[in-house]
Amino acid sequence: MSEAAVPDRLASRARELDAGDELAALRARFVLDDDDVVYLDGNSLGALPATVPDRVDDVVRRQWGRLRIRSWEESGWWTAPERIGDRIAPLVGAAAGQIVVGDSTSVNVFKALVAAVRMARETGGEGRDEIVVDATTFPTDGYIAGSAARMTGCALRPVEPAGVPGALGDRTAAVLLNHVDYRTGRLHDLPGLTAAVHAAGAVVVWDLCHSAGALPVGLDAHGVDLAVGCTYKYLNGGPGSPAYLYVRRDLQGRFDSPLPGWNSHAEPFGMRSAYEAAPGAVRGRVGTPDILSMLALEASLDVWEGVGIDAVRAKSLALTDFFLECVEAYAGPGRTECVTPRRHGERGSQVALRCPDAGDVMKHLIGRGVVGDFRHPDVLRFGFTPLYVGFADAERAARVLGEVLDEVAGGATA
C-alpha cells in the first residue's frame, strides 16, 4: 500500500468503527457541534451536557430568584449532597447511601486520609504512624497527605505504585492511591492493592479523579474503604464542580472527620454547641453546599441515563487502541514516546505521549482544532471520553499531530 493510501485507509476504518458504535448517539446529549473541534480534554474539563443550561437557569431565576430561602426545602437544596452522591454511586460500583458530594477533591482527600489514620489506630494502635502515598501522584494529593501526616503525627512515605505492597507493614496507617495516573494514564490494580493494604491492617483511600465515568471502579465489590474523586472530568459536572467522598457503609460509624461542620451534625438545625456526627454518608459533609455548581452537576448526570459503564470501557479501549494505531501511522516511529501502557489492564482512558517541545506542539494542535493538554515537562495528554468522542475524532487528531510534528520539528517526512 502506498504512503498516500494510509489516510484513506484509516479514515475509512474510522467511519466503519463509528458506524458500529452503539454509544455514538450519546454525543447528541452534549453541546459540541457548534465548532469544528476535536475535544480530547474531557479528562480535564468535560463538555457541557445539553440539559445543564436550562436547569441552571431555573435554579438561578426560579429557585433562588423567586422561592429564595424556601428552596432549601422545596427545591431539595438541603439534601442535594447525598442525593447526587447516590446518582454517582452506580458509576463507581457503590450501593446507595455511601457517597456525598461537596468541597474540592483536595479537601476530601484531607477528610478521608485523617479519618483513615484514625480508623487504623482504633484497631491497630498508635504504632500505626505512616501514611503511604503514590510518589507519582497528582501533586495536590501529596501536599494534602503531607498535611494529614503532620497533623496526625505520621510520617509521609512516598512510594512508586509498583513498590506499594512491599512498603506496607505494621506501621502503615493509611495508603492514598490513584486509580489512574493523571499524567501517564496508567491504570493501577485497585483490587490487588486494596487487598494488600487490608492484609497489612491499614486503610486505603482511592482517588478516582481519572477513572470515574471512564471505566468500572467496583468500590463495593473490591472492599475499598474510602474514595474521593472530582466530577468535572469524565463526569462532566462543569468547571470546579464539587467533588465526592465515598465511605464504605460498615465504616461510616467510625468515620471521624477532621472537618466536622454543621452540615454533618446529627441535628443540623438543633444549633447545639456539642458536636454529634450524623449517621451515614452525610457525616462527610462540612459546610453549606455550593448549590449552583452542585445542581449543574446533578443535571449533567442525566447523560448517563441508560448507559452502562462496561460499554463505556469497551469503547474507551477501542478508541485509545485506534488512536495509538493512527499515531504510529501518521507520526511515525520514534517521533513520540507513548507513556500510557499498551496493555488494556493497565490503561485508563487517556493517551499520553512524550515528545520534545511538547508545550509548543500542543499550542499548534489547539490552533488547528485538536484540543488536548500539556503537562510539564514534556507530555501531551489526549483524553478519550467515550460518551462524545468518536473514531473519526481519533483519526483526525492523530493526523493533525503528525502534521504538527513535521512543522514544529522542522523536518517534513513527506
Add this chain to the structure above:
Amino acid sequence: MSEAAVPDRLASRARELDAGDELAALRARFVLDDDDVVYLDGNSLGALPATVPDRVDDVVRRQWGRLRIRSWEESGWWTAPERIGDRIAPLVGAAAGQIVVGDSTSVNVFKALVAAVRMARETGGEGRDEIVVDATTFPTDGYIAGSAARMTGCALRPVEPAGVPGALGDRTAAVLLNHVDYRTGRLHDLPGLTAAVHAAGAVVVWDLCHSAGALPVGLDAHGVDLAVGCTYKYLNGGPGSPAYLYVRRDLQGRFDSPLPGWNSHAEPFGMRSAYEAAPGAVRGRVGTPDILSMLALEASLDVWEGVGIDAVRAKSLALTDFFLECVEAYAGPGRTECVTPRRHGERGSQVALRCPDAGDVMKHLIGRGVVGDFRHPDVLRFGFTPLYVGFADAERAARVLGEVLDEVAGGATA
C-alpha cells in the same frame, strides 16, 4: 390618638422614610418585585441580583460550553478567587491582595484557626495551647474549632463574648469570634476585642458572616489578623456561594495552611512533588474553585457599584429602629422579647424576637408573605438588608406579626 390611627400613622411615617431614602433606588438592582413578599431573610440567603442570571448563562453556555478548557485562562477562571476577593475587600475595609474566595466558611475557619495557632506558637512558643471560642457562636465555628484544637494539641475554651478579655493569657494561642451573633444579632466590639487578643500575644480570627455587607468592618484599620465570612447573606452571592478568607498582608508569609492544595502552590502547573506556598493571599486557596458559584458571586457584587458601606449602615440602623417601634405598636408590650440590643453600637442588621411558639408564628408569617426565619428554640429572626428592604416593608412585617401573634396566641387584643 385612637388605636385605629396607629397603622395610618406608621404607614405614613414609612412612606416618608422611604421617600427620603437615598438607597431606595438600589432595590431595582435585584429581582424582587414579581411577588408580594417582604423578604427579611437576606441574612440567611440574599435576594437575586438582577445581573446574575444572564452572567451565569454566559458562563455556562459560552465559557464552559464553547470555550471549554480555554476558559481557565481566557475567561479568567483561574484567577477568580483572588480577583473576587479584591472586590469584597473594600466592603470589609481591606486593601487589595488580602482576600481569596473559595470553599465553605467552615473550611475557612479550619484553615484560619490552625494557621493562627501556628503563628502564635512561632512567636510565643509551644506553651500557647488554648483556643478560645465564643460560647454562643454559630455551631459550626465551635465544632471546627474543636477539631482545630484537637489537631494542634490545644484545649478548646468556650467563653461568653463578654468574658473573652478576662479569659486571655499566656496560654492563649488563637481566639475565634463572631462579629455579629447569628441568633441575637448582637454586634461585638471588633476593635476592642482585637486589641485585647493582641495584648495577650494571641492571634484573632473574626467570623464576618453576619456583618459583611451590612456594616463597616474595618479589618485593616483595626489590625485584624485573620477573618472569614460567607457571601450568601448580605453579599447576595447565591445559595452556598463560596466563602472568603482574609489574611493580613504582613502575616501572609507566616500563613501555614493545614490545607495546602495545588491551587496555593507557588507554581501550580509545575506539578512539583514538594509543596512550596505561593506568596500573598493566594496561599489560602486549596483545590479547583467551583467556577459557576464563584462567577455568580462575582456578578452579584455589581450591586455595590457606587454604594458606600456607611450609608448602608445608617439605613440599617434606621430600619431596625423603625421596625422595633412598629413591633411595639402592633404587637404590644410583653408579647415578644427583643433579644437584639437596642444600643446602636451593639446591633447588627437583624432583629431577633423571642416568643412562645416561635416556629408556628414564623410559619404563619411566611404564609402571609413576611419571610423571616426561625432559630431553635424560640427565636424569630428578621434580617434587614438595606440594599433592597424599605421602611414600608418593616411596617408591614410588624403589622402582620401583630396579627399573627393574635391568631397563634389565640387572644385577639381588639
